[in-house]
Amino acid sequence: MTNEQSTLLPTVTAVPARPLPVFVLADTSGSMHGAKIQALQTALREMCGALGALNEPRCEVVVSVIRFGGDVEMLVPPTLARDAVVPDLSAGGGTPMGEAIEMLVRLIEDPASFPKRAFAPTVVLISDGQPTPPECVDAPLARLLGERRSARATRLAMAIGPDADHAMLRRFIANPEVPLFLARDAHRIRDFFRWVTLSVQVRTRSRLPDQAPLPPTDDLDDDDLRF
Amino acid sequence: MRYFPEEGSTVRGLRGTSYVLGPRIGRGGQGAVWEDATGAWAIKIYGQATPERQALRRRRLEQVVARRVQSDVLIVPTELLAAPWVGYAMPLVKGFRPVKSLIFPAPGEDALAHYHATGGPRVRYALLERLTAAFHAIHAAGLAYGDLSLDNLLVREDGRPDIRLIDCDNLVPAGSELVEVEGTPWFVAPEILRRRQAPSERTDAHALAVLIQLTLSMRHPLLGDAVTAGPPEEEERALRGDLPWVDDPEDASNRSTVGLPASLSWTTGIGLALARAFGPGRLDATVRPTDLAWLELLGTARDSLVTCGAAPCRSEFTLRSRCPYCNERRPRVPFLVFHRTGPDGEAEQRPVVLNTPTGLRARHLVHGRSLPSEILVEASPQPDGSVALVNRSADALVVKVERDREVLVPPGQGHLLQHKEWFQMGAHGVRGELRR
Numbered sequence: 001m002t003n004e005q006s007t008l009l010p011t012v013t014a015v016p017a018r019p020l021p022v023f024v025l026a027d028t029s030g031s032m033h034g035a036k037i038q039a040l041q042t043a044l045r046e047m048c049g050a051l052g053a054l055n056e057p058r059c060e061v062v063v064s065v066i067r068f069g070g071d072v073e074m075l076v077p078p079t080l081a082r083d084a085v086v087p088d089l090s091a092g093g094g095t096p097m098g099e100a101i102e103m104l105v106r107l108i109e110d111p112a113s114f115p116k117r118a119f120a121p122t123v124v125l126i127s128d129g130q131p132t133p134p135e136c137v138d139a140p141l142a143r144l145l146g147e148r149r150s151a152r153a154t155r156l157a158m159a160i161g162p163d164a165d166h167a168m169l170r171r172f173i174a175n176p177e178v179p180l181f182l183a184r185d186a187h188r189i190r191d192f193f194r195w196v197t198l199s200v201q202v203r204t205r206s207r208l209p210d211q212a213p214l215p216p217t218d219d220l221d222d223d224d225l226r227f
Numbered sequence: 228m229r230y231f232p233e234e235g236s237t238v239r240g241l242r243g244t245s246y247v248l249g250p251r252i253g254r255g256g257q258g259a260v261w262e263d264a265t266g267a268w269a270i271k272i273y274g275q276a277t278p279e280r281q282a283l284r285r286r287r288l289e290q291v292v293a294r295r296v297q298s299d300v301l302i303v304p305t306e307l308l309a310a311p312w313v314g315y316a317m318p319l320v321k322g323f324r325p326v327k328s329l330i331f332p333a334p335g336e337d338a339l340a341h342y343h344a345t346g347g348p349r350v351r352y353a354l355l356e357r358l359t360a361a362f363h364a365i366h367a368a369g370l371a372y373g374d375l376s377l378d379n380l381l382v383r384e385d386g387r388p389d390i391r392l393i394d395c396d397n398l399v400p401a402g403s404e405l406v407e408v409e410g411t412p413w414f415v416a417p418e419i420l421r422r423r424q425a426p427s428e429r430t431d432a433h434a435l436a437v438l439i440q441l442t443l444s445m446r447h448p449l450l451g452d453a454v455t456a457g458p459p460e461e462e463e464r465a466l467r468g469d470l471p472w473v474d475d476p477e478d479a480s481n482r483s484t485v486g487l488p489a490s491l492s493w494t495t496g497i498g499l500a501l502a503r504a505f506g507p508g509r510l511d512a513t514v515r516p517t518d519l520a521w522l523e524l525l526g527t528a529r530d531s532l533v534t535c536g537a538a539p540c541r542s543e544f545t546l547r548s549r550c551p552y553c554n555e556r557r558p559r560v561p562f563l564v565f566h567r568t569g570p571d572g573e574a575e576q577r578p579v580v581l582n583t584p585t586g587l588r589a590r591h592l593v594h595g596r597s598l599p600s601e602i603l604v605e606a607s608p609q610p611d612g613s614v615a616l617v618n619r620s621a622d623a624l625v626v627k628v629e630r631d632r633e634v635l636v637p638p639g640q641g642h643l644l645q646h647k648e649w650f651q652m653g654a655h656g657v658r659g660e661l662r663r
Contacts, residue, residue: 012445012486012487057327082334201254205255
């Protein structure tokens with residue numbers, strides 16, 4: 001059968017998949033320098049690779065990465081996970097987390113980047129420090145938790161090291177049933193993103209992806225969890 | 228402490244077998260799966276859960292093992308694991324891939340080219356027959372499969388029409404409370420979504436019909452264009468049965484432009500069965516086609532396939548005068564038409580195209596006799612268009628060679644059947660007529 005011969009037929013298309021967006025807010029401030037930024041880069045690439053290989057016909061995972069370190073940058077614009085390329089990360093500057101959350105909310109609320117047929121997003125925040133300046137997080141965070149589409153997101157967060165602002169990250173999660181993950185060292189960053197990947201995988205296979213429970217944390221040390 | 232064992236550690240079965248864990252090959256919401264060090268077994272270990280849930284999992288596994296479903300395509304637990312783990316060993320499946328590889332082309336791949344490259348209708352009908360027979364065996368054992376999905380049904384990577392059904396630890400006694408998974412999206416019966424009913428033969432019948440339509444047409448029966456373009460809530464509504472079948476002949480409100488047109492996807496009989504499954508059967512589980520009804524329809528469709536003779540088309544299609552792909556007249560292949568009685572006592576004609584030597588069995592002669600049975604007559608097409616019959620039954624064949632002349636072909640003997648001649652089976656009394 002060749003295409004030239006199929007003139008009797010209309011164009012045959014496959015069932016279109018529904019986007020499932022995954023947004024990562026990654027702290028690349030100066031304190032992430034060294035093993036932490038390397039581990040974050042590896043973990044993000046592993047996550048994109050694993051999500052791109054999911055091959056779940058009902059959903060296609062769309063990944064975006066916003067980095068905040070000195071300034072805020074859309075490191076990976078919304079891209080199908082299988083096509084996403086995470087560039088080399090470098091650490092430097094302060095922690096403008098508020099601006100990053102603001103960029104995230106604009107992205108989620110924009111129908112061009114986040115169409116109405118998409119499932120609710122999974123949003124991941126990973127940070128090792130205090131937002132700079134601290135009060136600049138309040139307004140964007142209120143928007144994230146209050147705007148119609150942003151508020152539906154599944155929010156996950158990881159605190160790296162003792163200096164991370166645990167209270168702020170818990171406010172970001174805003175759900176007592178979702179643990180805040182702690183990383184005492186860089187190794188845990190990859191474990192966390194593997195769990196994030198599993199949680200997205202479970203969503204893609206769930207009957208109601210927007211209400212899917214988080215998977216068990218059997219692959220993580222119990223000491224890494226804070227409820 | 229981490230919950231799961233590390234690669235290289237040993238877990239024991241209840242019958243005393245030791246399994247050394249090799250690489251982990253899967254991780255899902257329920258647990259994880261490892262290949263064992265010998266490469267012969269897969270070991271599934273459930274993840275952390277409450278003691279009640281772990282006890283439910285153990286009871287369900289015991290039930291599945293005890294029922295001994297008679298099917299060679301089901302990958303069932305062979306040995307349950309000893310404490311502290313809840314899980315089981317099963318044969319490792321190699322050389323197979325999920326059935327979704329047949330239904331969804333790779334990004335950028337032409338969907339119709341993909342349909343033909345993955346075996347076209349012949350492979351699809353054969354695979355669906357095997358799946359339906361496996362479902363029949365599961366239901367005959369008093370169980371429900373409960374979780375048919377595009378990942379749990381595997382097909383051979385080399386294209387041969389063979390299947391494996393995995394994740395059989397979710398099999399439950401029909402209507403049982405031992406359910407842990409509620410099924411996979413796209414396949415869950417509307418009554419489960421509406422009333423949280425337990426899996427049963429009838430909820431399996433919905434899932435089977437969904438898979439049949441998806442596999443044959445690459446189009447989901449309930450997800451029309453407006454649904455897939457709308458928000459996720461609209462999809463939920465459609466899957467709950469609130470919207471009509473996408474191919475509903477009288478209601479076009481949920482039409483789909485996806486996939487192959489119905490005229491290419493299936494026979495009239497299969498189309499009518501799908502109309503029943505997703506028309507009235509959407510909300511009334513009692514009218515859904517049964518496993519045996521599907522076996523009959525799928526077998527009939529496979530037996531009626533013709534290969535286009537025009538190069539380079541060579542497409543396969545169910546018996547009709549012209550190739551639906553290139554519009555050339557179909558080749559003059561010999562085929563038998565059995566004149567028999569349909570399910571409601573009506574006259575029915577069942578064609579069997581003789582592309583190759585074919586064993587004629589009870590299923591060709593009698594409606595509803597779809598399960599495997601012995602060959603009654605061997606029919607081999609000859610270069611001159613005649614068909615060599617060999618009687619393998621215990622009764623004589625009656626062959627009508629002229630208007631007033633019949634010959635008897637005793638058991639073990641043969642006859643060269645010519646165009647428009649017919650033969651009749653002694654025990655069944657059904658006439659088979661040779662046409663081209």
